[in-house]
Amino acid sequence: MVTTNKNCVLRLSRYKNALHRLKALGFVKVFSDNLADAVGVLSSQVRKDFSLFGIGGNKRGGYQIDALIEKLNNILGKDQQQKVIVVGAGHIGTALMKYKGFEKEGIKIVACFDIDPAKLNKNNPIPVLPLDELKEFVKDKDIKIGIIAVPDIAAQQAAEVMFSAGIKGLLNFAPMRLKAAEDCVINNVNLELELENLIYYVNVLNKAKIGKFAV
Amino acid sequence: MVTTNKNCVLRLSRYKNALHRLKALGFVKVFSDNLADAVGVLSSQVRKDFSLFGIGGNKRGGYQIDALIEKLNNILGKDQQQKVIVVGAGHIGTALMKYKGFEKEGIKIVACFDIDPAKLNKNNPIPVLPLDELKEFVKDKDIKIGIIAVPDIAAQQAAEVMFSAGIKGLLNFAPMRLKAAEDCVINNVNLELELENLIYYVNVLNKAKIGKFAV
DNA sequence: TAGATTGTTAATCGATTAACAATC
DNA sequence: TAGATTGTTAATCGATTAACAATC
Numbered sequence: 001m002v003t004t005n006k007n008c009v010l011r012l013s014r015y016k017n018a019l020h021r022l023k024a025l026g027f028v029k030v031f032s033d034n035l036a037d038a039v040g041v042l043s044s045q046v047r048k049d050f051s052l053f054g055i056g057g058n059k060r061g062g063y064q065i066d067a068l069i070e071k072l073n074n075i076l077g078k079d080q081q082q083k084v085i086v087v088g089a090g091h092i093g094t095a096l097m098k099y100k101g102f103e104k105e106g107i108k109i110v111a112c113f114d115i116d117p118a119k120l121n122k123n124n125p126i127p128v129l130p131l132d133e134l135k136e137f138v139k140d141k142d143i144k145i146g147i148i149a150v151p152d153i154a155a156q157q158a159a160e161v162m163f164s165a166g167i168k169g170l171l172n173f174a175p176m177r178l179k180a181a182e183d184c185v186i187n188n189v190n191l192e193l194e195l196e197n198l199i200y201y202v203n204v205l206n207k208a209k210i211g212k213f214a215v
Numbered sequence: 216m217v218t219t220n221k222n223c224v225l226r227l228s229r230y231k232n233a234l235h236r237l238k239a240l241g242f243v244k245v246f247s248d249n250l251a252d253a254v255g256v257l258s259s260q261v262r263k264d265f266s267l268f269g270i271g272g273n274k275r276g277g278y279q280i281d282a283l284i285e286k287l288n289n290i291l292g293k294d295q296q297q298k299v300i301v302v303g304a305g306h307i308g309t310a311l312m313k314y315k316g317f318e319k320e321g322i323k324i325v326a327c328f329d330i331d332p333a334k335l336n337k338n339n340p341i342p343v344l345p346l347d348e349l350k351e352f353v354k355d356k357d358i359k360i361g362i363i364a365v366p367d368i369a370a371q372q373a374a375e376v377m378f379s380a381g382i383k384g385l386l387n388f389a390p391m392r393l394k395a396a397e398d399c400v401i402n403n404v405n406l407e408l409e410l411e412n413l414i415y416y417v418n419v420l421n422k423a424k425i426g427k428f429a430v
Numbered sequence: 431t432a433g434a435t436t437g438t439t440a441a442t443c444g445a446t447t448a449a450c451a452a453t454c
Numbered sequence: 455t456a457g458a459t460t461g462t463t464a465a466t467c468g469a470t471t472a473a474c475a476a477t478c
Binding site: 009091092096107144152169170185195198200203 | 221224225227228229255290291292293297299306307309310311313314316317320322359360367383384385386390392398399400402404406407408409410411412413414415416417418420421424
Binding site: 042045058 | 444446447449453
């Protein structure tokens with residue numbers, strides 16, 4: 001079997017975004033070379049990625065942008081609106097509910113759940129409901145994707161409630177590794193880790209520079 | 216020169232976090248094997264990572280947890296508090312300012328900057344100041360790390376203001392690639408991309424399952 | 431000492447890049 | 455047709471894993 005690694009799928013998203021920009025500029029077809037430039041990879045990488053997903057172009061004619069966008073949208077599940085729930089109506093959960101960027105990507109946060117009665121609000125545009133109601137809601141609406149925005153201590157339990165309700169993919173903002181149920185995927189967004197990593201590289205660059213002047 | 220890749224540095228953070236947990240459980244020393252279990256890698260990976268950074272243990276005696284934490288903290292720049300600024304006092308910027316998780320990692324958001332006068336607030340525990348004041352503030356306080364939490368259209372300009380003020384590392388929440396200044400690092404947190412990627416894998420798993428039953 | 435663990439070297443694995451035949 | 459571009463195969467590169475000598 002052919003291996004389609006995670007980076008490859010991430011690149012598909014980037015190609016898709018670049019294609020939208022190129023289309024907006026009036027382009028109708030594109031070569032692997034153009035797309036490579038737009039995304040910052042090599043053209044052979046583009047062609048390789050496409051061939052892994054069975055996406056073909058025309059020898060000497062490149063790729064039709066519209067058809068290409070459609071194929072990528074299909075692969076990435078963007079041909080239908082994706083409903084997502086959030087667990088945790090704290091600062092991050094609330095920011096995500098209010099964030100406008102998801103809409104244009106066909107992603108809609110349809111509800112938030114919390115255990116704190118003070119945070120509940122049925123009448124919000126995106127309702128904030130008691131965690132008890134999660135299971136029924138998710139089953140009813142056949143939701144597959146959830147976001148964890150609770151404190152780390154509550155995260156594993158939140159994950160288990162979500163898995164038992166039928167959620168298959170989690171985006172986890174709690175700074176800890178969660179155990180995934182069979183057949184489920186977890187992507188982690190660990191802000192502390194990102195900043196810590198950034199600090200390391202800034203320090204390294206800084207030391208390299210000081211070293212350069214000193215030597 | 217030895218290559219210390221990005222994954223390796225991320226693992227150092229994970230080792231450090233695992234060591235804190237082990238220490239809290241009363242352990243004083245640890246073997247590469249234990250640490251590997253705790254983080255979910257192989258013991259040879261742990262020893263390799265340590266050797267890349269010149270961290271040694273005792274043959275047959277493992278590693279002293281306290282000494283190891285100290286070395287990792289030193290490498291990761293955690294021996295001093297790291298001051299960070301945020302640009303953009305929107306939903307995400309505000310959530311980050313209120314987020315409690317950074318403190319225990321020695322990361323402190325010291326100010327936020329925005330162009331919208333309505334968002335300014337000098338008297339906040341974390342003041343929200345006009346973008347005009349960023350440069351002086353950053354130079355004065357010798358801040359090296361910044362977070363971009365503005366809409367994508369404003370992100371590149373925000374980055375340039377920050378670079379020109381002396382910021383060397385950016386955590387970028389705007390869903391677009393930014394051009395980094397020489398000697399600067401950018402880590403991207405692209406929420407749309409994370410969700411899109413998650414949706415792909417959930418669909419793949421789902422199709423695989425249906426396939427399994429159908430065949 | 432015997433047994434266990436490190437530190438390093440060699441082997442493997444997987445992803446990226448280069449090369450080029452096919453062909454439009 | 456000649457030239458350009460795809461699609462695929464082979465080469466390279468880098469990271470992970472395995473193996474094992476050194477040694478506590």
